[in-house]
Amino acid sequence: xxxxxxxxxxxxxxxxxxxxxxxxxxxxxxxxxxxxxxxxxxxxxxxxxxxxxxxxxxxxxxxxxxxxxxxxxxxxxxxxxxxxxxxxxxxxxxxxxxxxxxxxxxxxxxxxxxxxxxxxxxxxxxxxxxxxxxxxxxxxxxxxxxxxxxxxxxxxxxxxxxxxxxxxxxxxxxxxxxxxxxxxxxxxxxxxxxxxxxxxxxxxxxxxxxxxxxxxxxxxxxxxxxxxxxxxxxxxxxxxxxxxxxxxxxxxxxxxxxxxxxxx
Numbered sequence: 001x002x003x004x005x006x007x008x009x010x011x012x013x014x015x016x017x018x019x020x021x022x023x024x025x026x027x028x029x030x031x032x033x034x035x036x037x038x039x040x041x042x043x044x045x046x047x048x049x050x051x052x053x054x055x056x057x058x059x060x061x062x063x064x065x066x067x068x069x070x071x072x073x074x075x076x077x078x079x080x081x082x083x084x085x086x087x088x089x090x091x092x093x094x095x096x097x098x099x100x101x102x103x104x105x106x107x108x109x110x111x112x113x114x115x116x117x118x119x120x121x122x123x124x125x126x127x128x129x130x131x132x133x134x135x136x137x138x139x140x141x142x143x144x145x146x147x148x149x150x151x152x153x154x155x156x157x158x159x160x161x162x163x164x165x166x167x168x169x170x171x172x173x174x175x176x177x178x179x180x181x182x183x184x185x186x187x188x189x190x191x192x193x194x195x196x197x198x199x200x201x202x203x204x205x206x207x208x209x210x211x212x213x214x215x216x217x218x219x220x221x222x223x224x225x226x227x228x229x230x231x232x233x234x235x236x237x238x239x240x241x242x243x244x245x246x247x248x249x250x251x252x253x254x255x256x257x258x259x260x261x262x263x264x
Contacts, residue, residue: 010129011125014122014128018121026044029110029114033110039101047114050086050089051088055084057088058082058088063081090111090115109180109185112187117172119168120165123168127162131150134158134159134163134206136157136207137157158205163201164202167201167202168195174190182240185239186239189239190236192229192232196229196232200221
């Protein structure tokens with residue numbers, strides 16, 4: 001839509017902004033939960049790796065052009081062509097949390113709570129760049145790509161990046177409504193459930209045949225997302241902290257405080 005801002009590619013501006021925002025959110029969430037800011041810095045670095053290196057590797061693998069020499073060239077990362085950056089981030093960050101964190105449930109929540117806003121910025125990058133464009137449409141909100149965008153210009157299309165932004169806004173609203181104590185350790189599953197249902201819906205309006213399955217009308221990413229959503233929905237009740245355990249802990253803490261405050 002707006003490929004450049006002056007001499008800079010608009011896509012890169014929003015992409016870099018998403019990394020800065022993620023770093024800030026990760027450090028802030030860690031500090032708010034009594035965790036060292038270094039843990040947030042580590043998550044931010046995982047996100048940068050996922051969006052820069054991981055997304056390029058996944059894109060190249062999917063397009064059968066993987067060449068490890070490319071990833072040693074800094075200029076290569078300023079070219080368009082990325083897929084699955086948040087997925088690469090989650091893979092690295094989850095492994096790091098499981099290996100290093102003391103309170104794994106809380107840190108896994110932080111891993112995913114940092115995602116929606118940066119992902120929205122990344123989708124804005126897609127929108128202004130004209131990639132991930134939708135199918136031709138006559139709906140009132142259809143938008144035509146401009147010259148210089150990655151997709152074909154001049155034909156009104158579904159603004160599919162904006163549809164995915166709506167999915168992420170819904171996820172943010174659900175996160176805000178969930179009590180973080182009662183649902184501790186389940187936010188990852190909630191994210192996979194909601195995004196796993198929303199992403200396939202947005203792909204119904206996309207023009208790209210990326211990852212199209214050889215049989216049937218569904219793409220590989222749609223099937224993968226729906227399968228992940230089913231697994232997440234089943235796992236949420238098992239991941240949620242047991243009420244009895246939290247009650248027992250509260251009772252134990254209450255008894256300890258009474259003993260400490262009693263005279264003599």
